[in-house]
Amino acid sequence: MADSVGKWAAGAFYGPVLSQTDLYLLNTDLQLHPILANEDAGFHLVFSLITGQTGGFNPDARDRDLQFIAKDEPATLPRVQQLIIITEISPWCTIVKNERGVTMNDVCTTVWKDYTENFVTDPEFGALPPRLQEQVKRMAAHNSQASQWSGGYYATPPVAPNRYRRVDWLRERTFFEGLRKSDQYSISRLGFKAPNIFVMDLVA
Secondary structure, rough: OOOHHHHHHOOOOOOOOOOOHHHHHHHHOOOOOOOOOOOOOOOOOEEEEEOOEEEEEEOEEEEEEEEEOOOEEEEEEEOOOEEEEEEOOOEEEEEOOOOOOOEHHHHHHHHHHHHHHOOOHHHHOOOOOOOHHHHHHHHHHHHHHHHEEEEOOOOOOOEEEEEEHHHHHHOOOEEEEEEEEEHHHHHHHHOOHHHHHHHEEOOO
């Protein structure tokens, strides 16, 4: 365990940060941080795409909440300037950038902002079957209420939104589960594969 902690420790003492061009030229395999890959035995990341809050727990001691103290560690080794994140339950592509190397905090913050600050367009919403449109509407009202709830009272009376954010599209699956590689899915979605494209799994 000590080796893995040292290997992923935050800091700028690693090799060069790879650009998108470097990745293609070197055809580098990226190792994903065990926490992002949901493979860390002592820490399971709890990250809400609605609130942006991050924390965690030890799967062997679920009764205690843990702080996400590893957030400044690199998301991948070698470090990269850019990660591309797609998911099977939404049509969007989130690009995470940091010229000094993408960290786990960059991943969480960028994904959260991408899904809460961007709205579903009318054509995107119109492409959903009516049943799913209703679910998105219900989820939008629920999420709007959740974000206005403050210490036992509503900051303002909840109003049903008439525009839907990307996070509403996810319906009940608004918690991050992990990232994984899937070249086959990347090609089917984007038309190409790259070492820094990862698929995000989400859970309720």
